[in-house]
Amino acid sequence: MSEHTLIERIDALRSATPTSPPAPPDITVWRAPTEADIDGIHAVAAAADAVDHPTWITPREDIADTFDLPFIDHSRDSLVAVDADGRIVGFASAFLHPSRAGQLTVNLGGTVHPDHRRRGIGTVLLAWQRARALEHLAAVVPTLAPAESLDPPVQAWTADLKVYAEESNADQQAIAARAGFRPERWFTTMERDMTLPVPELSAPEFEAPAGVSVVPFTHDRDDDARLARNDAFRDHWGSLPSQPETWQKFVGGPFFRPDLSRLAVDADGQIVGFCLASVNEDDWAALGASNSYIDLIGVVRAHRRRGIAPLVIAGTLRAIRDAGLERAVLDVDTASPTGANTLYEGLGFHATSQEVALVERV
Incomplete structure (x- = not known):
């Protein structure tokens, strides 16, 4: 679609975005993470890894690296859920890929600690991610070069939001499906x-x-x-x-x-x-x-x-x-x-x- 049509589509999606779901009562703080939270985020990721894909572990370095990249602003692009004891029990991010080659993609990542699942935390996090993703797109589309001027040229700019889930994690897939995401590709x-x-x-x-x-x-x-x-x-x-x-x-x-x-x-x-x-x-x-x-x-x-x-x-x-x-x-x-x-x-x-x-x- 043309850049103008893409802007109209993003505006329509933002206008149609439903009100955020009610926050679970056991989460007392929703906030942006800082570098001081890297270990807390990694602890959640490690606990989730043990359930969702027990043959590999998310390296702490992968999380820490995102705080050094110039195109990621965690103060706006990430959210953590903190319980009454001050522990991070869920985290989410919406990172716009920095490429401007005809396709815009916002990758939505994150997870909820297995001990805190099925309480609505994942639903709240995904709703926030989707809203932030659309903000990203709304901000960048007016700055794009015409599709035909790219090297190589493309017929029209496209934009999408992506969530990756282990096939065994039916809960995550269900949350994404309710938010309007559809399975499109499988990786073995x-x-x-x-x-x-x-x-x-x-x-x-x-x-x-x-x-x-x-x-x-x-x-x-x-x-x-x-x-x-x-x-x-x-x-x-x-x-x-x-x-x-x-x-x-x-x-x-x-x-x-x-x-x-x-x-x-x-x-x-x-x-x-x-x-x-x-x-x-x-x-x-x-x-x-x-x-x-x-x-x-x-x-x-x-x-x-x-x-x-x-x-x-x-x-x-x-x-x-x-x-x-x-x-x-x-x-x-x-x-x-x-x-x-x-x-x-x-x-x-x-x-x-x-x-x-x-x-x-x-």
């Missing part, structure tokens, strides 16, 4: 037992295309890898260009493992594919095995269908194996345009759990 977690044989790069099916070689990740290629990631994921559902600040939090963070990560480069040294991995030892007890999480796998669009993806994945799997880790874990869009599910299954991964993306299209 897959694991690989590293005692399985790892494909040898010398095997015929893993022969590198002419001029392409697989090399370990080095930090002098940090931004080159970001640009390759943005190209590779440009046609993936819900993907927006990764920004320098958030990318540096990832590749410069405590969990990223360049020694396990691999790049495919052409004869000119340009990155044409990548498999980037991290290790968070806090996840090992939860999963019951030492493991590496494969964060990103991609091939730039001009080099797809040349066998580069299995090549870089095999390189990372060999590194994970040689590091003595017991499992490899990744997540995949079940409707990926590259057919990634089939590729990963062929490399020994099997599905373990699923997450659903619930969306409100503006």
